[in-house]
Amino acid sequence: MEMPDPDAAILSRKANVVDRLQAVLPKGSVIHETTELRAYECDALTAYTCPPLCAVLPGSTEEVAAVLSICHEEGVPVVPRGAGTSLAGGALATADAVMLGTARLNAVLETSFDDRYIRVQAGRTNLSVTGAVEDEGFFYAPDPSSQLACAIAGNIAMNSGGAHCLKYGVTTNNLLGVKMVLMDGTVTEIGGAHLDAGSYDLLGLICGSEGQLGVVTEATLRILHKPEGARPVLMGYDSSEVAGQVVTEIIKAGVLPVAIEFMDRPCIEACEAFAKAGYPMCEALLIVEVEGSDAEIDAQLGRITEIAARHEPVELREARDADEAGRIWLGRKSAFGAMGQINDYMCLDGTIPVSELPHVLRRIGELAQDYGLAVANVFHAGDGNMHPLILYNANTPGEQEKCEALGADILRLCVEVGGCLTGEHGVGIEKRDLMLVQYDAPDLEAQMAVKDVFDPAWLLNAAKVFPLSVSASRRAA
């Protein structure tokens, strides 16, 4: 993966930049020793590493503003970092960049159960937002798999989703307001505890902009009361076509499950070997979860199992209690760990129209065979957000390149059938060079024009999202 060459002039001024940053931040907030910077050399896309010039850990909006003002004056690039869980390389540094970590921005600032929102500093982890309100029975809905570790700042940057977004939406649907620092150090608020924008939807524009438009330091998030209960049902089928048909029929029947998860045979086998959840060995497994009171859950599951039964499942298992529910989810929740135990893997997240599911699964199988690599599929079927896991061995020379080439072909396939490159992980560096598969040049020009407005010098996370050749003239200017 190509990254821009670091600016030698900035590298030579490192001591000066570090001095200036240390002057505006509390002691211990600037990390500049080579060994310590190793911790910041990559995010969860571990195949690519590069330690930054230095890393800063500001603890307030004012400190973030001071850091950005200095970097702006010095012409030093800045790479913001949430918790470093990006699978797309969204927080990968260049050697001439200051990495701005949000780890110390973790306070809860305000909670209102009457008005159903919480205001937090943006470095707070996703799950700990729910942790701050669950005593009153509330929760924050978006639930990316990394929710234990990932930060709200990163969730906003990538517009993160999760398993339950079929019902609750993704980050942009649950974000009410932000406090943000622009690259020149200007601080502004967008939105607040009220709904919708009074003018342009700049909040919607910021969300998913991959840290390229500003650094979000505070977020106002919508919180909801938890449902009375939730229960899953598991069903297995002999073909993915049939499983896809079941998903369609459930959705058409007017039941809106909170989650519909899909696993194919390679994935089932790996999970079973790893977690021993008691899954049936079949071509396609669905886990469908609904919410409500016990009686409401029974009624919804009744409708779902009626549909499921019509299609001759090899297994149809309703959870009767929390223990059984836990076992149904056990395999799915350990899917990535199971894969990691047997192989290196690359996780894609292209999204497709649900109707294209059988065709796309078949084509992925064919492509995998052509490349001589195995692919396991686990994904959010209700919204068409796929997660093909390409298994490879990083120690075999050439295999990573082969894996990336297969990944690119799979993502091209997603776009070809009417889908997109990324449903919830973001473009980062990983899918940057495929952007022209989905968008035409004017579409990217329009997006880059937005960055021109927010960050005219292209200092903020500039080597991401857009193909380097397309953004070259702007980054050089």
Next chain:
Amino acid sequence: MTPTTEADLAEIIGHASGPLRIAGGGTRSCGTPAPAELLSTSGLRGITLHEPGALTLVARAGTPVSEVRAALRAENQRLAFEPMDHRALLGTTGEPTIGGVVAGNVSGPRRIAVGAARDFMLGVRVVDGAGRILKNGGRVMKNVTGYDLVRLMTGSHGTLGVLSEVSLKVLPDVESAATLTLSGLSDAQAVEALSAALGSPFEVTGAAHDPEAGKTCLRIEGFADSVTYRAGRLQERLAPFGPVEVHAGKDATAATWAAIRDVTDFADRAGDVWRLSVRPSDAPALVARSGAETVRYDWGGGLVWLLMPEGTDLRANLGPFQGHATLIRAGEATRRALPVFQPENPVLARLSAGLRSKFDPRGILNPGVMA
């Protein structure tokens, strides 16, 4: 000018020599009036894709909302954000279009539960002020590929580009519905009661208060047994606020909430109409100092419709507050004198002006409508 293809639309905008006034069905006369040539999207018509099993509908921007609703109804689906119909309130005629709904981010009472038009938008095709055809998003539920210009275009009132096609998430219609009513509550008590209901697990999809009638309304929807169950639980929960009447029935509930959605109470009454979006618990105090003749609360108190004496500057009466006030209905003189949209802070105003200069470098799209 009424182009019938996207290419024609691009041609017209690319070659326009002066300002253009963009209209869908022409049912909203928002913004500050300015002289301009009329460009109608009503010729860009038709549903291009409806996949009920994928909960997706794609339509050309000039497609009447009624046509979209009919297609959805045939598959037992609906536009869950429940866009309001402005005709009664504004005394306009014409046919609301789906592009107009998106351009105005027009939503209804269910916004409080499921989101606004912007939350249901999956993709747009748009012609910007330079005549460039642009696309963003697509037709799938989850898409974070590149910047989200879909939401930027939604609610931009045609000032950044003219929509040619929109792609929407749709949802299943419900089997049953009921309206719960409380009587005689003060505004503050009403907002408190609505908050208690919205902060429950019982999935309230409408929360409104009419101070003139002294009536506070909640809506619940879903499968029949579930509606009955949740109505009962809400009755218990709201007991401290007085007796709760339950009016079951899908048609009656639909009629009640269509009237709330369209603010029909203000249709035949003189005065300006303002729309205020605030934190629900702030609303009663703001209303008290607004100088309004009367108000209607929706979104659990987060949305307030105010009937104001003609020419009154609501924002001056309120003083600084968190949220935004929009002038929805007023004579030309008032619309010239008062900003229709809430003035932005200087930083956001600079960013908005920057975006306008990028997407409409000649300043020809709906000039004066948003700034």
